[in-house]
Amino acid sequence: MASLTRFSLTSSSALCRLLINRNAGLIQQHLPSMIIPSAAQQRSIATTPIRRDIDSAAKYIGAGAATVGVAGAGAGIGTVFGSLVVAYANLENIKN
Known part of the structure; x- marks a missing residue:
């Protein structure tokens, strides 16, 4: 072997x-x-100014925070109106 x-x-x-x-x-x-590599095959890395990247990131972070805020506000309003409906229903039961 x-x-x-x-x-x-x-x-x-x-x-x-x-x-x-x-x-x-x-x-x-x-x-x-x-x-x-020939001149046609050479590639370069495209860079952007740091400020523009930070601005773009801030927009997405702000949009995400606004979405969470609206959802939280919607949940809060739902809780308030839900409690109001339950209270009104209980009030009607008390009157009868």
Whole structure:
């Protein structure tokens, strides 16, 4: 088993060396174009001013807080009117 593994490793490394030596001319010929991108392929990172990013974040935070506030106010109004209806119903029961 050990001899089989040693043979396969030796033969695979020899095969790799053979392929690399055989294609060395092609690799050297095309390597500069693979490493150095052309002007059309170069990309730059688009950055925005920090102030504009902070303003955008503040808008979303403000909108979220307003939504929570309106929902809380709606729940509060619902509780008030619910209590009013229950009180009125109890008042009618007392009168009868």
